[in-house]
Amino acid sequence: MSKEIGITVKKDENFSEWYTQVVLKAHLADYAPVKGLIVLRPYGYSIWESLKSSLDQKLKATGHENGFLPVLIPESLLSKESDHFAGFTPEVFWVTHSGETEIGDKLALRPTSEALAYSMYAKWIKSWRDLPLKINFWNTALRAEIKATKPFLRTSEFLWQEGHTVHATKEEAEQEVMSILEMYKKTVEEELAIPVITGKKSEKEKFVGAVYTTTMESIMPDGKALQMGTSHFLGQNFSKPFDVKFLDKQNVETFAWQTSWGISWRLIGALIMIHGDDKGLVLPPRVAPIQVVIVPIYYSPQDMEIVLSKVSEIKQALTKHNLRVHMDVRDEVTPGYKFHDWEMKGVPLRVEIGPKDIAKGKMVLVRRDNLKKMDLAFKDTENGILCVLDEIQQNLFENAKNLLREKTREVTDFDEFKSEMETGTFLYSPWCGQTKCEEIIKESTGADIRVIPFDAKIQDSKCIICKNQTTIHAIFARSY
Structure with missing residues (x-):
């Protein structure tokens, strides 16, 4: 591509x-x-x-x-x-x-x-x-x-x-x-x-x-x-x-x-x-329009007949589990083009099947979340693919949780607050509850209160602006 x-x-x-x-x-x-x-x-x-x-x-x-x-x-x-x-x-x-x-x-x-x-x-x-x-x-x-x-x-x-x-x-x-x-x-x-x-x-x-x-x-x-x-x-x-x-x-x-x-x-x-990543979209399986794309690989009419028969069999087995499966049978583009195309569109799992794979009784799976390849025996098709899709869903959530943790910091000093806000982050800070202090933060940094968490720590602190005692802790950030 x-x-x-x-x-x-x-x-x-x-x-x-x-x-x-x-x-x-x-x-x-x-x-x-x-x-x-x-x-x-x-x-x-x-x-x-x-x-x-x-x-x-x-x-x-x-x-x-x-x-x-x-x-x-x-x-x-x-x-x-x-x-x-x-x-x-x-x-x-x-x-x-x-x-x-x-x-x-x-x-x-x-x-x-x-x-x-x-x-x-x-x-x-x-x-x-x-x-x-x-x-x-x-x-x-x-x-x-x-x-x-x-x-x-x-x-x-x-x-x-x-x-x-x-x-x-x-x-x-x-x-x-x-x-x-x-x-x-x-x-x-x-x-x-x-x-x-x-x-x-x-x-x-x-x-x-x-x-x-x-x-x-x-x-x-x-x-x-x-x-x-x-x-x-x-x-x-x-x-x-x-x-x-x-x-x-x-x-x-x-x-x-x-x-x-x-x-x-x-x-x-x-x-x-x-x-998403540098290749394009990455979709969680549960909302992906296409959860599994099967790319048949063949270079002769004889191979085509054998491969397409197996691909149809695999698709039929997966659709019985209500999976959204697509067979990419375009002849006008190469397999490599197809791989890049589906990666850009974020399809969670790609299945590659060629005549050599059929001879070995297995298919090649490529995960979109980490681009790892693995072999899967045809006999394990249904359980194997369902398990991999669940792993992709969970892995994407864990990666996103890591991002949230990395970009959330606790700050009690306003100079530090202003510096940290320039890096782009959630800042968890004490606030007295007064709109005046909220407005000072907005005017000085462009950040506003995004949320006062339900699970915020209940502890005495000093407001990051006026230094009055408070138990309110809020998350500040710039926003879309």
């Missing part, structure tokens, strides 16, 4: 360019004609489908149902919760005309769905018998990201999942918040093989309109943080302006308690950055 076709920069030398090349050359996505938008290609969409299918099953198993919301929201509705809407105003795309005719009430292209969903919930909920109401929406959202765009990480339109639930009690709503966050963590760690740190956002960084926001954060190889998903306790902050209330069992009218939560295709961006 020529350098023009393959990845032409090294990951640790030009991370941004490397990332863009992987997105484009691995056929995940391409740039759309409108700045800030991307077109998701089938290979990239398949990864999203895998995540969507897994999470959808988990949500339905816990009593959530899917719904659909339109993309247009009238300005008059958005302004009902003014503080919330103000947080999105700079990013809103507006529809002002229908054909050549100017419309009266401007329509926003959905930046988020709270206002629209809750105006409907107010119509649907009348009694405690209607609760809990737990609806999930697989939507797109639109936010004007014109300047610093990056495929999957920062685009003007993105695929996401947003859940909006209504509960009779505060306790039930808060349980929902934590249950969803744990569901997200399980999905990201077990399927994307990316470790995350869970906790709360600070008051300054929480979702606008929420009582509090829980989050899961990860760090990328370039030292920047990426928010992987959030789950918000909204309290009654939205039920009151949108009149979401119900008659309880004592026939007393009361405002409901609400949550909202979501993840987006940003997870695909994290997947690329965490696991």
Whole structure:
């Protein structure tokens, strides 16, 4: 494969360019004609489908149902919760005309769905018998990201999942918040093989309109943080302006308690950055569109017949285990080209079978995570390949955990903090809880509080800025 076709920069030398090349050359996505938008290609969409299918099953198993919301929201509705809407105003795309005719009430292209969903919930909920109401929406959202765009990480339109639930009690709503966050963590760690740190956002960084926001954060190889998903306790902050209330069992009218939560295709961006290497994409088996690619090797018609027969047999055996298997029977390119092509696309396991392998009763396996080769007897095909795929999944997770450990440091001195932040890292530091100190750190270093971990050490320390005693320890980082 020529350098023009393959990845032409090294990951640790030009991370941004490397990332863009992987997105484009691995056929995940391409740039759309409108700045800030991307077109998701089938290979990239398949990864999203895998995540969507897994999470959808988990949500339905816990009593959530899917719904659909339109993309247009009238300005008059958005302004009902003014503080919330103000947080999105700079990013809103507006529809002002229908054909050549100017419309009266401007329509926003959905930046988020709270206002629209809750105006409907107010119509649907009348009694405690209607609760809990737990609806999930697989939507797109639109936010004007014109300047610093990056495929999957920062685009003007993105695929996401947003859940909006209504509960009779505060306790039930808060349980929902934590249950969803744990569901997200399980999905990201077990399927994307990316470790995350869970906790709360600070008051300054929480979702606008929420009582509090829980989050899961990860760090990328370039030292920047990426928010992987959030789950918000909204309290009654939205039920009151949108009149979401119900008659309880004592026939007393009361405002409901609400949550909202979501993840987006940003997870695909994290997947690329965490696991990819200088050859291109590296995919964990559980979300890979193709888990096993079989490359037949032959140089004569006689060999071709024998090899393709064996390859078909192997594929049939593997698909019985619901593995996603592809036979690369392209005759217009060489086996070497195929090897490089599938390595760039990140297929977890390559199987090579030629006439000499058949004579020896074995095949050659090549792992994408470490590029190691091994022989596997045909008689051990099914168990052998299933075991190797599990090893690849686990190895990618362990490598990512090592990255997280290497890039997380505990710092209590602000001069050291500023120095360490230049290297790109998660800095775990004591903070007094005051927004003023948080803002000083942001102004001085460009870093903000990514997460106040649930498992943070409870110990007396002095705030890294004001030196007041505190037991709060937060993780600071620059972010995407």
